[in-house]
Amino acid sequence: MGALDIRSTEFWDLDKVDGELRRVYDICNGCRRCLPLCPSFRVLFDRLDVDAVDGDVEKLPRADTKEVVDLCYQCKLCFNHCPYTPPHRWEVDFPRLMLRARAAEARKHGVAFQDRLLGATDLIGKLGSLTAPLSNWVSEWRLHRAFLQAVAGIHKDRRLPRFHRETFSSWFRRRAGQTGARASAAGVAGQTGARASAAGVAGQTGARASAAGVAGQTGARASAAGVA
Numbered sequence: 001m002g003a004l005d006i007r008s009t010e011f012w013d014l015d016k017v018d019g020e021l022r023r024v025y026d027i028c029n030g031c032r033r034c035l036p037l038c039p040s041f042r043v044l045f046d047r048l049d050v051d052a053v054d055g056d057v058e059k060l061p062r063a064d065t066k067e068v069v070d071l072c073y074q075c076k077l078c079f080n081h082c083p084y085t086p087p088h089r090w091e092v093d094f095p096r097l098m099l100r101a102r103a104a105e106a107r108k109h110g111v112a113f114q115d116r117l118l119g120a121t122d123l124i125g126k127l128g129s130l131t132a133p134l135s136n137w138v139s140e141w142r143l144h145r146a147f148l149q150a151v152a153g154i155h156k157d158r159r160l161p162r163f164h165r166e167t168f169s170s171w172f173r174r175r176a177g178q179t180g181a182r183a184s185a186a187g188v189a190g191q192t193g194a195r196a197s198a199a200g201v202a203g204q205t206g207a208r209a210s211a212a213g214v215a216g217q218t219g220a221r222a223s224a225a226g227v228a
C-alpha cells in the first residue's frame with residue numbers, strides 16, 4: 001500500500017515492490033488520465049497495449065515495470081492529477097512508489113556508475129564552469145560525445161546545456177551587493193534631500209516670520225504716525 005512504513009522490511013522487498021507496482025499499474029491502465037504527463041506513463045501504456053500483454057499487468061516483463069520507474073523524474077504532476085491518492089482506499093501515490101522501487105533496487109543491487117555520475121550535478125557543474133568556455137567547446141567534439149554516450153549514457157545528439165564561468169550564486173551575490181550599495185546611496189541622498197528640504201522650509205518660515213515682523217513694525221509705525 002502507498003502509506004507503507006520506510007522502516008518495515010516489506011518496504012525494501014523487491015517482490016513486494018513488484019506486486020505493488022503491478023497493482024498500481026493496473027489501476028492506471030483503467031484510468032489513463034496521466035498519459036500526456038511524462039514518458040513513464042507513455043511507456044507504461046505502450047507496453048500494456050502490446051499483443052503479448054493485452055492489458056494484463058501480470059504479463060508485463062519486469063524490465064518494462066523497471067523502465068517505467070527509471071523514466072520518472074519526480075515532478076509529482078501525476079499525484080495532483082490522481083483522484084485515488086490517499087486517503088482514497090486505493091492509495092495510489094505514483095511518485096512515491098517510483099521512489100520506493102528505485103530505493104529498493106539501489107539497496108539490493110547498488111547504484112550504477114552512470115546514475116552516480118549523472119547525480120553528481122554539483123561536481124559536474126563546478127568542473128564545467130571552472131573550465132568554461134573550454135568545456136563547451138569540448139562538448140561539441142563528436143569523439144567526446146561518443147565517449148559520453150558510452151560512459152554516461154547521454155545520447156551523442158542530445159543538446160547539452162552550456163556552462164558559464166560565472167555561476168548563478170556568484171552573480172546573485174554580486175548583484176545583491178550592487179543593489180545594497182544603490183539602496184544605501186539612495187538612502188543617503190534621501191536623507192540629504194530631506195534635510196535640505198527641511199532647511200528650505202525653515203528658511204521660508206523664517207523669511208515669512210521676518211517679513212511679518214517687518215510688516216508689523218511698518219504697520220505699527222504707520223499707525224503711530226496716524227495717531228501723531
Ligand code: SF4
Binds near residue numbers: 040041071074098
Ligand atoms: S512524478 Fe514521475 S510518473 Fe508522475 S508525472 Fe512526474 S515524472 Fe511522471
Ligand code: SF4
Binds near residue numbers: 035079084092094
Ligand atoms: S496516477 Fe492516478 S490519475 Fe494517473 S493514470 Fe494512474 S490512476 Fe489515473
